[in-house]
Amino acid sequence: MMLCVISYWVLSGAKRRQIQQLRCCVLLTKLLKRRDVYLKLTRHNGRAGAHGTYNPKHNDRSFNLSNSEHIDPERAKGNIYWDCFHGFRSALDPQDPDDLAATFSDVERQFYETHYTAFVESQNGRNAKIRHTERNRSIPDLLSSRKTCPEETIYQLGTLDEHASAEDLLNIVTEFIDEFKAKFGKHVHVLDWALHLDESTPHIHERHVFDCENKYGEVAPQQEKALEALGFDLPDPDKPLSRRNNRKITFDAACRKMLFEIAKRHGLELEEEAEYGNRKYLEKQDFILAKQKEQLAAQQSKLDELTLKVNDMETLLEDVSAAAYDKAVEVVTDVVRTETRKEDMRMIEDTKKWVLSPERKAPQATREYAAHRLDGVLDKFLKTMQTTAARLQEKLLKPEVRQKGKEQVKEKARDSVLQLLSRLQAEQAQNKPSAQPRTQEGRSEI
Numbered sequence: 001m002m003l004c005v006i007s008y009w010v011l012s013g014a015k016r017r018q019i020q021q022l023r024c025c026v027l028l029t030k031l032l033k034r035r036d037v038y039l040k041l042t043r044h045n046g047r048a049g050a051h052g053t054y055n056p057k058h059n060d061r062s063f064n065l066s067n068s069e070h071i072d073p074e075r076a077k078g079n080i081y082w083d084c085f086h087g088f089r090s091a092l093d094p095q096d097p098d099d100l101a102a103t104f105s106d107v108e109r110q111f112y113e114t115h116y117t118a119f120v121e122s123q124n125g126r127n128a129k130i131r132h133t134e135r136n137r138s139i140p141d142l143l144s145s146r147k148t149c150p151e152e153t154i155y156q157l158g159t160l161d162e163h164a165s166a167e168d169l170l171n172i173v174t175e176f177i178d179e180f181k182a183k184f185g186k187h188v189h190v191l192d193w194a195l196h197l198d199e200s201t202p203h204i205h206e207r208h209v210f211d212c213e214n215k216y217g218e219v220a221p222q223q224e225k226a227l228e229a230l231g232f233d234l235p236d237p238d239k240p241l242s243r244r245n246n247r248k249i250t251f252d253a254a255c256r257k258m259l260f261e262i263a264k265r266h267g268l269e270l271e272e273e274a275e276y277g278n279r280k281y282l283e284k285q286d287f288i289l290a291k292q293k294e295q296l297a298a299q300q301s302k303l304d305e306l307t308l309k310v311n312d313m314e315t316l317l318e319d320v321s322a323a324a325y326d327k328a329v330e331v332v333t334d335v336v337r338t339e340t341r342k343e344d345m346r347m348i349e350d351t352k353k354w355v356l357s358p359e360r361k362a363p364q365a366t367r368e369y370a371a372h373r374l375d376g377v378l379d380k381f382l383k384t385m386q387t388t389a390a391r392l393q394e395k396l397l398k399p400e401v402r403q404k405g406k407e408q409v410k411e412k413a414r415d416s417v418l419q420l421l422s423r424l425q426a427e428q429a430q431n432k433p434s435a436q437p438r439t440q441e442g443r444s445e446i
Contacts, residue, residue: 038269038271038363039164039268039271040156040158040159041155041156041263042155043155045152045153046152047150048146053145053146053149054207056104056105057104057105059152060081061194062105070200075198076198079194079195079196080170081104081192081193082194083107083192084107084191085110104194107191108143108207112143116211119214120137120139122216147223148221151209152205153205153206154203155176155206155259156201163201163202164268166197166202168266168268169204172259172262172266173193173206176259177193184230188208190206190207192206193205210223223248224241224246227248227250230251232247232250234246235250292362296366296370299351302347348378348381352371355371355374356368
């Protein structure tokens, strides 16, 4: 059985020149040139989706491409592939048909057989001794189990609307894998990766497996123990291991930091917001971001409308003060307007909560900017309302204004009381048992 050599990047000079040719090939595809904008660098991890564990056939395109509408077969010729047995290959440097592991699926099966067969056989033997052979597993079982199958990571630099070149992505990710292997390669093994140029945006699928020795001295695929062996702690060491408190969270944070540092060394300006997802996440993310842009635009429109209301409040003092001389009832109108402002303020607070909610997928900088604008509007509301109330109170407390207003309120109140009494008398008359409906021209009139 062929042994797997884990020194992935020890390549001859000829091989390095071939890699450069492959990278030049990438530039011939339809790419967006780097612009002076902040790009979104994403690193998403996952093992399984709705249909089970992820299939490496998607990554090395070892299936009929005509069955996938989102893949361009012509552009697929520019894809670049790498695996731990054979190194780089592409349409320009195809796989040797005599290789024992011609596809990513073969590579992963062979790696598992080489490294974990001893563990599987020994564990099955222990199961037989305790008469629980139903627990026996095989190499295919390890490859299909969500706990022991390879983890898949997707790297993307940008979105559907704005992304860096595939060459930038390739340079950054391969440099990242170099450092990844140097730091974590004892217990995390990169099996294969693929640069896809045949979908909406350039991205890389990379698959790796975590392993370490178990208590019997056998090397077995086990993520948490492998990360513990690498020295990673729980995010909260005072709390027990759980889904939200495990070493994988700490490990992913360290990988993300390392990836961003490498990208910055390449001169890229990045959005510093962590995001998580799986394979389908990339396809959904562009759609979600488009929806978020529409929602933020609508919120911006509301914000502009509220800002206009704030500016108009400066003229409210003059109008209400002048009207107070003629009709004291305008004071009531002013109270109603104040209550309306309270509703506006509540809407601002609700909008701010919506913008800052973790469920929003818009960039952190955009959401914080919108929240800051909303805080400014709210402060202006409060200051203007306080100033208006103080000035209006001072004006209305003048003896001549107060007396005139009181007289007009009396007149208005008198009319209101008379109308209320009349309505109550009419309702009381209708509720009397002896009351009968009057008819006029054949119609009842109640």
